[in-house]
Amino acid sequence: MHEPPFVRDRAANERLEAWECGSCGYVTIPERREVCKRCGEYPDWNEVQLAERGTVQSYVVQQRLPDEFETPLPVAVVDIPQQGGGEPARVYGLFTETNPDDVEIGMEAEADFRTMFDIDGLPVNSFKFKRPRGDRL
Amino acid sequence: MRDVAIAGAGIIDFGELFEQSFDEMAEQAFMNAVEDVDHGIEPGEIDAAFFGTLDIANDASSGLGASHSTGLFGIPSSRVENACATGSTAFRQATTAVRAGQADVALVLGAEKMRDSAEGLIEGAALDQVWRGRGVTMPAFFGMRATRHMHQYGTTREQIAKVSVKNHENGAKYPHAHYQFTCSVEDVVEGPQVTYPLNLYDCCPVTDGAAATIVVSEDVVEEYTDDPVWVAGSGLSTDSLLRGDDEALVGFPASTQAASQAYDEAGITAEEIDVAEVHDCFTITELVTYEDLGFCEKGKGGEFIDSGAPELDGETPVNPSGGLLAKGHPIGATGVAQINEIYEQLRGEAGAVQVGNDPEYGLQHNAGIGRNATGSISCVNVLSAERP
């Protein structure tokens, strides 16, 4: 019942493909629309590839969630740079394999391909984030 | 365009109202508003109704929800929904209709049953979204501002906690508040963690409630009251944390925009606001809202609460009713209840929580989430004791 959104967004979810506004440089993921959500223009949209490392802008650690989530769960606002320059994309990032006490603003977060959840037994895959291995305390 | 005034306000005691149906809550709030009108009003004189609810309990899916609970059939009645700004948007729509001459007497009715279902908003917010906040709950959306605000401006955990201490102190004096207890900074900081950095007392409770307001045009106001409170200005705007806007990491740009619209329409500045009811779904929300509304400079919210300015006897009292943190947050009713509190404050009828600075201008503010974007909608209404 929820499949169509995940089919539409597969390139974004599974390959970190995003769209850059040709007018103001805003990067949107996963959705691409004709109108830019920041500048309001109807620009040309350039397909861009995001890097697999981003920077934490803010975060929280969730302690109380529905049963299907593991807690404590760090969640961050992560800016993910484009490969080849330009503005980063800003996304919510769920963390995995990371001690909540190690998360801090400004730290690098590595995108890690995972099964996020499944719908009627079919996996929906995308990226979680983790503290890069070399940086672990 | 005509001037618009408030002529009556009604509320029920907020709380866990398992024994009351949606219609019973709404009906009682409506009757309390009718009885509040100084010179009396016949329900048949009401010629439009604006009904604010998210309809969480599934009892109110259209304007009929207002008609059914009040008996006001045969007039235009519409449901207004705008996330947590639902009640304040319903008020804005009602005043707009009266201004434009579509109605002379309009009812604003806000109601929400939050406790009837075990499924919370937490489930709906958290599921089946890959990039737009899969697993991100309400405290997380708002808590992001707390972590960043502390990092960027040196705001302390204790300053954030003071919002809860102040609002619970006020709520303990406010007869309709869900929670009537007081707490200390230590209680807040050492309480059970919900979503770091926010603990239990940083979060508003899950509360049932209803509130109603009667607004009238300048042409008929004298029939109803000699002491009206006037609508001076209103603003409504949208924004998103995820638009690549760094300001949105430490505040809610939609609130600043809505406030700016409302101040412009009222012809005043933030300095002239004497009392405010603002959206404190979480402690951090109120702290950054001081800044968003211009009560203090950006980054100075911590200093603002340290100064005592937002306390009952301070220079700019904020949330004399106890706010959402103590009074509760029955979503559709929240904004309407805030309007009612400002109405009582400007008439000098707020009892134990009457602010001490003889207020002339009062402000009401809500900010809410839509499509997993925090602060995506914000509504501000400015009321005045004198005709604008």
Ligand SMILES: [Zn+2]
């Ligand atoms: Zn653009």
